[in-house]
Amino acid sequence: MTTKKLFIRTFGCQMNVHDSEQLAELLKSSGYGTTGSAKDADLIVVNTCSIRDKAEQKVYSELGRYRHLRKAKPHLIIGVCGCVAQQQGERLLEKIPWLDLVFGTHNIHRLPELISRVGKTGRPVAETGFRETVPSIGILALPEKGSVSAFVTIMQGCDNYCAFCVVPYLRGREESRKFHDILAEVRTLAAHGVKEVTLLGQNVNSYGKSLGNGHSFSELLRAIGEIEGIERIRFTTSHPKDLTDDIIDCFRNVKALCGSIHLPVQSGADAVLARMNRRYTSADYLDCVRKLREACPDIAVSSDIIVGFPGETDQDYQKTLDLMEKVRFDTLFSFQYSERKGTAAVGLDGKVNPDEKRRRLIDLQALQDRHTQEKNDTLVGRTVEVLVEGTSRKTSRDMMGRTRTNKIVNFTGDRDLVGKTVRVRIVEAFLHSLRGEMLD
């Protein structure tokens, strides 16, 4: 049987990357194998993200690139999924005549059927309905052979309604996967040689609430920690308001749980946090960080910050910088606020002008770069445990792995180290990676 070729272009977060993996897995049964080149593809899928600005423009320019391919290859099917698809639905088909398929965040599992419909009728299809349960979160996407780490979706959607965020409108209500299904998936991954799992969800800390049967996130962490072969557990993303003491305790008691956490703070000013509907104060946040560091002294803390949220004064912004000084994040993702249609923040007064937002972001990023470099510098001379993932991006002569605190380390070593944990002494620190020498 000739295999048809699938090319996926993914924008956005790890959730989207994992959705794309699941999509590829699902399409295997329809005879599709993946290709890295759009030119060779029989099916192109653009997996979109609309959480921040310019997402739609990006999608249009990406799709523009495929127009000539469609002309040259009439049987080529081009589809769009993810948040922009969810938001725009049929409008995308109207705007882009060479597009065949639009499917929303809850419709991934229907893709084989939709493709076959397009193939048979030659007519474009848009499917963006929402369902109570999302069957696609149960698709097991085995990572490529030899992969050391894998994603596992544990919940989808979000009920938090932060004032700036479109996710609850586009990904739907919070829904946790069944406890035993998750454990079964992790066991299968471990049996395929996976050493590290990253548990995914918009707000993993609230795992279990929608199940109503008493299973909680900390219980899940403890249970995964017992699975043989799983050496490292990570999770993303967490909400500070749901970071309970029993989750923090897992950093003490679950050996496989890595010492790193992504804990978005968004702002250091209580007035801004309240308007954002975050439901914690900067003091609560600092308390979380203090407790995390008590439980795991070397824990790496990363975060998200938005500057220029409506009503953010210069003093508010200064409070964010003060919080950064107090916490000293290992890494930070920072953004200018961009208005998303349909969110609560649209109605708020006190829009910050674009030049001011830009200035705030540049200054904040300069401060963070100093902190990141200082943090990385403290590792020079220390010996760390590195789980080897593959060859280095810069040169295939070097190997690349991560510390338990999620920092990238490049070092000279053999390819057969992939999947092994080695001890490496750090000799040089950069902003985005470390250089080391293997000891073992």
Ligand code: 5AD
């Ligand atoms: N504007 C700017 N940043 C945003 N984020 C989410 N929505 C917006 C928006 N409207 C950021 C938040 C979130 C991260 C994933 O994206 O910081 O934590």
Ligand code: SF4
């Ligand atoms: Fe968006 Fe807030 Fe939910 Fe995160 S917790 S997905 S920022 S609404």
